[in-house]
Amino acid sequence: MRTTVSRAALSLAALGLLAAGCGAEAGGAGTSDPAPDTRPRAVKVAAAWDGSPAAEIWRKDYYPMGDPVQLPEGAFHNDADKEAYLTQNFVLRGDLPKTPQKDAKVAWRDGDALTLPLMGARAAYDKLDGNDGPGPRLTVTGAKLGRTTLETSRGPATVPAWLFTIEGYDTPLKHVALSPAEEPKPPIEPVDHPSSELWDLDRLVGVSADGRSVTVRAHHGACDDGPAVEVLETDGSVVLSGYIVGTKDGICTLQLLSKKVTVELDRPLGDRILLDAFTGRPVRGAE
Numbered sequence: 001m002r003t004t005v006s007r008a009a010l011s012l013a014a015l016g017l018l019a020a021g022c023g024a025e026a027g028g029a030g031t032s033d034p035a036p037d038t039r040p041r042a043v044k045v046a047a048a049w050d051g052s053p054a055a056e057i058w059r060k061d062y063y064p065m066g067d068p069v070q071l072p073e074g075a076f077h078n079d080a081d082k083e084a085y086l087t088q089n090f091v092l093r094g095d096l097p098k099t100p101q102k103d104a105k106v107a108w109r110d111g112d113a114l115t116l117p118l119m120g121a122r123a124a125y126d127k128l129d130g131n132d133g134p135g136p137r138l139t140v141t142g143a144k145l146g147r148t149t150l151e152t153s154r155g156p157a158t159v160p161a162w163l164f165t166i167e168g169y170d171t172p173l174k175h176v177a178l179s180p181a182e183e184p185k186p187p188i189e190p191v192d193h194p195s196s197e198l199w200d201l202d203r204l205v206g207v208s209a210d211g212r213s214v215t216v217r218a219h220h221g222a223c224d225d226g227p228a229v230e231v232l233e234t235d236g237s238v239v240l241s242g243y244i245v246g247t248k249d250g251i252c253t254l255q256l257l258s259k260k261v262t263v264e265l266d267r268p269l270g271d272r273i274l275l276d277a278f279t280g281r282p283v284r285g286a287e
Contacts, residue, residue, distance in 0.1 A: 035228070035230075035243070035245070036196065036197035036198065036243050037197075038197065038198060038230045038241035038243060038277060039230075039232060039241075041191065041198060041241065041277050041278075042230070042232035042239040042241050042277045043232065044188065045188055045237075045239050045275050045277050045280050046232060046234045046236070046237045046239050046275070048186075048187040048188035048280065049186075049187060049188070049236065049237050049273055049275060050234055050235070050236035050237055051236065052187045053184070053187075054184035054185060054186060054187050055236060055237075055273055057184040058153055058183075058184060058273055058282065059153065059154060059271055059273075061114075061153075061181035062106050062114055062116060062152060062153075062157075062178065062180060062181050063152060063153035063154075063180050063181060063183070063282070063284070064150055064151070064152050064153075064159075064176065064178075064180055064284075064285065065150075065151040065152055065153060065204055065207065065274070065284065065285050066150045066151040066152075066204075066206065066285050067285050067286045068127075068150070068175060068176040068286070069128070069173065069174070069175050069176075069286070070148060070161075070173070070174040070175075071085075071173060072166055072169040072170070072171045072172060072173050073169075073170065073171045074169065074170075074171075075169065075173075077168060077169075080136035081136065081138060081168075083135065083136050084135065084136040084137050084138045085138060087131050087133075087135060088128060088129060088130035088131045089129075089131040089133065089135055089136065089137045089138070090125070090128050090129035090131075090137060090138050090139070090140055091129075091137045091138070091139050091140070092125065092129070092139075092140050093139050093140065093141050093167070094140065094141040094142045094165075095142070096121040096122050096125060096142075096143050097121055097143060097144065097145070098120075098121075099118055099120040099121065100145060101118060102117065102118060103115050103116065103117060103118055104116065104118040104159075104160040104177065104178065105160075106152075106157050106158070106159050106178065107157060107158045107159075108152075108154055108155060108156070108157045109155060109156060109157075110155075112154070116178050116179075117178075117179070118160060118177055118178070119162075119176075119177040119178055119179060120177075121143045121145075121162050124143075124162040124164075124175040124176075124177060125140065125143070125162075125164070125175075127175065128140075128164070128173075128175060138166055138167070139166065139167035139168075140164050140165065140166060140167075140173075141165045141166075141167055142164075142165045143162050143163060143164045143165065143172075144162075144163050145160060145161075145162060145163070145177065146160070146161055146162075146163045146172075146174070147159065147160055147161060148161040148174045148176065150176055151206070151207055151285075153271075153273070153282070154271055155270070155271060159176050159177070159178055160176070160177040160178065161174040161175060161176050161177050162174070162175045162177050183281070183282070186279075186280045186281050187280075188280040189280060190278060190279045190280050190281070191277075191278050191279075191280075194219075194278070196243070196244065196247070197243060198241060198242070198243055198277060198278050199218070199219045199220070199227065199242045199243055199244060199278060200219060200242065200276060200278040200279050201216050201217070201218050201219065201229070201240060201242045201276045201278070201279075201283055202216070202217035202218060202219055202258040203216065203217050203283070203284060203285055203286060204216050204274065204283045204284055204285045205217055205260055205285070206285075207269055210268060211265070211268030211269040211270060212264065212265050212267070212268055212269075213262055213263065213264050213265060214238070214240070214262070214263050214265065214269060214274065215260055215261070215262045215263075216229065216240060216242075216260070216261055216263070216283060217258040217259065217260055217261075218242040218258060218259060218260075218261045219242065219256060219257070219258050220244050220257050220258070220259060221244065221252065221255060221256065221257065222252055222253045222254075222255040222257065223247060223252035223253075224244045224245065224246050224247045225245050225246025225247075226244075226245065226246070226259050227242055227243065227244055227245070227258075227259055227261055228242070228243055228244075228245050228261065229241065229242050229243075229261045229263050230243070231263045231264075231265065232277075233265060233266055233267070233272075234272075235272070236272055236273065237272050237273045237274075237275050238265065238269060238272050238273070238274050238275065239275045239276075239277050240263060240274065240275065240276060240277060240283060241277035241278070242261075242276075242277075242278065
């Protein structure tokens with residue numbers, strides 16, 4: 001998930017909405033409000049992006065859509081290992097190799113390629129290990145440079161990756177050895193704040209192998225039945241509009257939650273840009 005100041009501000013605004021949107025009694029029944037009309041905003045976002053300089057940049061550079069970390073087969077063996085990964089609690093018991101080269105290639109299926117700076121093994125490991133606190137840990141005993149396949153804004157690509165050996169696992173944990181390009185400035189401003197009609201999405205989870213469905217994590221609160229996502233498709237973009245369904249009366253705790261939602265498309269995503277109607281930005285995976 002992007003951790004920019006704007007995303008933090010949006011989350012705080014959402015928490016304020018959660019507090020303000022609850023009634024005076026706890027345990028009230030849910031409402032049956034009709035689905036909001038998200039189309040006008042989605043149309044504006046699509047019109048701003050389609051054919052824009054920002055869209056041209058998005059289709060030429062390297063923007064990963066999938067998670068840069070790919071877990072070992074069979075992960076995780078137990079709850080302790082899962083907790084260690086989720087809390088970024090790793091320990092290094094061995095040496096990491098020096099970067100064998102300065103640059104590496106991203107290669108797409110259509111034959112296009114880009115040469116980009118290669119991320120070192122230490123830098124990749126530091127992205128995994130963000131916690132020095134107590135608790136269970138995963139032990140890294142070594143690493144070597146390899147390659148993997150990753151979904152990008154231009155479709156699946158073969159990219160360099162550091163293959164970390166994890167104690168107790170037969171296959172490595174892979175971390176992509178490239179950093180994404182800087183996002184182009186969006187051609188449209190975000191919505192001012194979350195409302196009952198539109199919320200920002202959390203992140204992209206994945207695109208199906210045939211490109212006909214997209215799974216995202218969508219935000220919602222503690223006093224509702226969860227999120228829903230509407231889709232608007234054009235030749236150049238796919239705009240996703242997240243909103244909350246089944247809001248309940250009563251006292252509401254300040255919780256910003258997220259839930260997986262899968263959206264079916266009329267045709268494969270291809271190189272169309274996947275956009276969040278709320279932010280006016282491309283929907284990205286974990287970084």
